[in-house]
Amino acid sequence: MKKTITLLVLLFISVQSYSQTDVFNALLKTYVDTEGNIDYKGLRKNRALLDIYLNHLENQIPGRNWSQNKAKAFWMNAYNAYTIKLILDSYPLKKITDIKRKGRNAWKIPFAVVGKETYSLDYIEHKILRRWHNDPRVHVGINAASKSGPRFPNYAFTAKNLNSALELLMKNFINDSSKNKITITKIEVSKMFEWYKGDFTEKSTLIEYINKYSTVKVNDNAEVTFLEYDWHLNGLQ
Template sequence: MKKILLSLIILLTFSQGYSQTSIFNDLLQKHVTKDGIVDYKSFKNDEAKLDSYISYLEKTSPEKSWSENKQKAFWINAYNAYTIKIILGNYPLKSIMDIKEGGKTAWKIPFAKVGNKTYTLDHIEHQILRKDFSDPKIHVGVNCASGSCPKLGNNAFTEQNVEAELMRLMKDFVNDTSRNKITKKKVQISSIFDWFKGDFTKKGSVIDFLNTYSETKISPKAKISFLKYDWTLNGK
């Protein structure tokens, strides 16, 4: 009997998580284009549905028994949902950089509640996602709501799709000429590759990493420079 009850609890928990992630997925599908442009004005009309997903995040603590992919997907979704939430809470605005509270930027405001704990966006990104998973593709998963940021995917991440989605988003990002300009002998690349160089060079050089995804083969001796970052809101 105990085993049956435990199985039912696990099934119910899984079903709830899947259902809530589906809500977030539907919102992204409705309000985010395939190019990552967010219609925040229309998203605002669906804020109650976003709040429903956030309510799930507030009550849910990722378990150690979860697979690495499930934990990774959960935390990336949480980061993106809370980023959208703080934008909607301050909309209309020209840039996420305009958000200030008590002298703190959007990334340093403790407002993101997960499993009855309160986090900053910085903590989720740097102390959980980057630290615990050591995956440079995290940088195309989390979204900073800005023009130079890797595009926001219009699918929620799941245990099943997270690796394939991150691979797809990284390939799209590297080959996006509005965010990276790549030729064989010269690359002008996103400042993300400068700010988080250590994440991209654990298995070789930055060029080695780029060549994993680039449609243009880059020479190991190619000249590298970094593009100015556009912090304009990634909205219509």
């Protein structure tokens, strides 16, 4: 009951002020806990904020005068919002990898409408965020709705908070012992660092990148292995 009342208040405030980032921020604050777990069941019953935000995305595209941070924040929010939509449209399910439509997996389905154009999650990630923004921290900002992934942020990205948010998300992810196991002589890290190794090693070695954020500093010649990835949904139990 309390969550429903909170949602209605946030909905009223957000619609009145018509700050679309605030709309998505209100949704995340209400349905994502501090550990990044999402209340998908609650969201299915109260999709109003998500629908408002998705309607905004359908009619909005970053302008040429937007800063890089503003555009990056926009596309990362869009990716996360459409990931939530994809889960809700397929719920209940155990893993995002269970989603299949016309032979396509969750990331290759063209369903995300932004500025009247239809994209897949793969396109947003690889053709827009990775190609045009060249920032490995993007991988902790966009979310695959899985247990082994980075913590789903319970706030929307903005041009103002983007750098500090991505720095904190990367630091928290690397130092999360349930996602990465780091010692001086050996590191067992997320498959994410293997899948996108080129992004993390463009300007340094992988160990150097890990050491930038890790509280435990790793030797340069430390053994590196990659952990199995748990695709189970990051939903509240």
